Amino acid sequence: MVRIVCSAPSRIDLSGGAADIFGKCTLCSAISLRTYCEIQPSEKPALILEGVPHPLEDAPLIQKALKRAKADHLQVQLSLHSDAPRASGLGGSASMTVSIMYGLSQFHKMETNLYELAEQAQRAETDLGMLNGYQDWYAAAFGGLLFLDFRQKSNKKMEEEPYATVEDLSHYRGAMKFVVADTKVFHSSAVSNDILYQEYMRGVSKVVSLIDRLDTITREAKKAVVHKDMGKLSEIVQENQEIIRTFNRSAPENEQLIEAAYRGGAAACKVTGAGQGGCIAAVCTGKRNQQSVRDALLEETDAVFPVEVDRGVFAESRGDS
Known part of the structure; x- marks a missing residue:
C-alpha cells in the first residue's frame, strides 16, 4: 500500500502584503508552522481533519484542489493537520492546498513543477470566487525568505499570465x-x-x-x-x-x-x-x-x-x- 506524508509551510508577509493582488512585488517568509497531509488508498474518498472524520462534500476548497490535481475521483483518504491557528492570516489555506496537490503528485510518482503547483493551488481557491493574490501559494511551494515579483499577473487564466519571479534571499x-x-x-x-x-x-x-x-x-x-x-x-x-x-x-x-x-x-x-x-x-x-x-x-x-x-x-x- 502506498502511503504519502508531505508538508508545506505557512508564511508571514514582511512588505507588500495585499499588493500582489495588483501585480506588485512582496517580501515574505515561509515559516515553521506547517500543514501536514497524509494520503493513502481507501475504499471510498475520505477526509480526516485534525483527527476527526469530515464530510468531503462540506470541504469545497479541498474538492477544488482535488479537481485541479485531476484526482477528484481517486479512492484515497486525506488526513490533514496544521500547526498554524485557523483563519489567522498565515496563508493556512494555501499551505493546505499545496500540501494536498503535492502529495497527490507524489502518490502518482509524478515530477512536480513548483511554479505550476503554486499557480494551480491558487486557482483552486479562485475557482470558489475568492479574490486573492499569489504570494501565499508561492511561499508554500518554494519556501525560504522570498522576494516575489508578480508583474503582469492579475488573476487571469493560467495560460494568459506569466509565472511569478521567485528570488530566495534566505542566504x-x-x-x-x-x-x-x-x-x-x-x-x-x-x-x-x-x-x-x-x-x-x-x-x-x-x-x-x-x-x-x-x-x-x-x-x-x-x-x-x-x-x-x-x-x-x-x-x-x-x-x-x-x-x-x-x-x-x-x-x-x-x-x-x-x-x-x-x-x-x-x-x-x-x-x-x-x-x-x-x-x-x-x-x-x-x-x-x-x-x-x-x-x-x-x-x-x-x-x-x-x-x-x-x-x-x-x-x-x-x-x-
Missing part, C-alpha cells in the same frame, strides 16, 4: 528570526481584499498611491535584506504597518500585540495577512531577542509561536507495501 537573512502571535480574532481575507480591490479599480487616488508605495518600498526591502541592513528593513516593515492602518486593516487586538512585541524589543512588527484580527509578526535580531519578544507577547496571549524561515513543500515520508 542573506543572517540571525533574523520571527515571533508570530495570534489575536484569536478570525478574519476573512476575501472580504478585506475585495474592499481594497474595488477602491483600487475605482481609481481612489489614496489607495492607488499607497499600493504603488508598497511596491517601491518592497524593492528597497529586498536590498536591505541583501545588505543585511536590519535598521532599514525595520523602517520598511514599520511603514508597511502604517499603510495597513491607513487601509483600516489593523484591529485594536492587533495593535495590542504589536505594542507588546515592541516592549519585548522587536526590531519591527506588523499585521500579517489581511488583518482586522489574525496574527502579527515580529522581526527579531537573534535568538535572545526572539525569546524576549516571545515572553512579552505571552503576557497578552497564549498563542505565541517563535518561528524560523522554513523550506517549501516536501515529502516527509513515503511507504510502499
Whole structure:
C-alpha cells in the first residue's frame, strides 16, 4: 500500500502584503508552522481533519484542489493537520492546498513543477470566487525568505499570465528570526481584499498611491535584506504597518500585540495577512531577542509561536507495501 506524508509551510508577509493582488512585488517568509497531509488508498474518498472524520462534500476548497490535481475521483483518504491557528492570516489555506496537490503528485510518482503547483493551488481557491493574490501559494511551494515579483499577473487564466519571479534571499537573512502571535480574532481575507480591490479599480487616488508605495518600498526591502541592513528593513516593515492602518486593516487586538512585541524589543512588527484580527509578526535580531519578544507577547496571549524561515513543500515520508 502506498502511503504519502508531505508538508508545506505557512508564511508571514514582511512588505507588500495585499499588493500582489495588483501585480506588485512582496517580501515574505515561509515559516515553521506547517500543514501536514497524509494520503493513502481507501475504499471510498475520505477526509480526516485534525483527527476527526469530515464530510468531503462540506470541504469545497479541498474538492477544488482535488479537481485541479485531476484526482477528484481517486479512492484515497486525506488526513490533514496544521500547526498554524485557523483563519489567522498565515496563508493556512494555501499551505493546505499545496500540501494536498503535492502529495497527490507524489502518490502518482509524478515530477512536480513548483511554479505550476503554486499557480494551480491558487486557482483552486479562485475557482470558489475568492479574490486573492499569489504570494501565499508561492511561499508554500518554494519556501525560504522570498522576494516575489508578480508583474503582469492579475488573476487571469493560467495560460494568459506569466509565472511569478521567485528570488530566495534566505542566504542573506543572517540571525533574523520571527515571533508570530495570534489575536484569536478570525478574519476573512476575501472580504478585506475585495474592499481594497474595488477602491483600487475605482481609481481612489489614496489607495492607488499607497499600493504603488508598497511596491517601491518592497524593492528597497529586498536590498536591505541583501545588505543585511536590519535598521532599514525595520523602517520598511514599520511603514508597511502604517499603510495597513491607513487601509483600516489593523484591529485594536492587533495593535495590542504589536505594542507588546515592541516592549519585548522587536526590531519591527506588523499585521500579517489581511488583518482586522489574525496574527502579527515580529522581526527579531537573534535568538535572545526572539525569546524576549516571545515572553512579552505571552503576557497578552497564549498563542505565541517563535518561528524560523522554513523550506517549501516536501515529502516527509513515503511507504510502499
